[in-house]
Amino acid sequence: MKKLIVLAPLLLLAGCFDDTSDLKIHIAKVKANTRSYIEPMPEVPTFNHFDYAAADLRSPFVAPRPEAIQEKLQQMSGCLSPDPRRRKQPLEKFALGDLVMRGTLGEGGVTWALVEASDNTLHRVSIGNYVGLYNGRITEVNNNSVSVIELTPDGAGCWVERETEIEMVELDSKR
Numbered sequence: 001m002k003k004l005i006v007l008a009p010l011l012l013l014a015g016c017f018d019d020t021s022d023l024k025i026h027i028a029k030v031k032a033n034t035r036s037y038i039e040p041m042p043e044v045p046t047f048n049h050f051d052y053a054a055a056d057l058r059s060p061f062v063a064p065r066p067e068a069i070q071e072k073l074q075q076m077s078g079c080l081s082p083d084p085r086r087r088k089q090p091l092e093k094f095a096l097g098d099l100v101m102r103g104t105l106g107e108g109g110v111t112w113a114l115v116e117a118s119d120n121t122l123h124r125v126s127i128g129n130y131v132g133l134y135n136g137r138i139t140e141v142n143n144n145s146v147s148v149i150e151l152t153p154d155g156a157g158c159w160v161e162r163e164t165e166i167e168m169v170e171l172d173s174k175r
Contacts, residue, residue, distance in 0.1 A: 079158030082135040082151050091115065091123055091131040096148065099131060101168045104143055113141045115166065136164065144168045 091099065098118035105112040105124065112124045115131070125131065125146070129138045132150055140147035146166040151159040 080151065080161065081159050086130075089130045091117060091125065091129070092133065092135075094118055094132070096132040096136060096150070096164055096166065099166055101146055101166045103168070104141065111141045113138075113146045113166075115146065131166075132164075134162075 094117045100116045101113055102116050102122065103114045105114065110126055112126050115123050115125050117123065125138055125141075127138055127141060130136060131138060131146075131148060134150040134152050136148040136150040138146055139149050145168060148164045148166065150162045150164055152162050154160045
């Protein structure tokens, strides 16, 4: 048994000393046929040093001076803007695309439009009512449409008027 234990590793090691001359010939052929060319390193661009000196700028961690805030408000005071104190009306939580005109009513010399919201509720609106997400004020109601002037932000702190219409849509008879 001891002889078997000693002979097994020797037999395994004997397989490691096999003839590898064919591998050496193949490696030599590959080295002879392969070009060993490495492209040169790209030129490194010169670094332009920028001295960051923010001592003359306002720190982002300190509140701005009250005068600076007033200057900004005065710049924007001439702009058109919605009244932030105005109480919102029920149809102002829906986009204009979610509102559909279903008909009109005439009562006491006032023409009312029947507007259906996306939650299937029907609302009676007239000139001066507000609809839509952008402070849309109804300016005209006729038999086929409702004219709305919206105030949309222009990105510079002011607001721009935009005219839109809510068109009349007939109900399907299949409903």
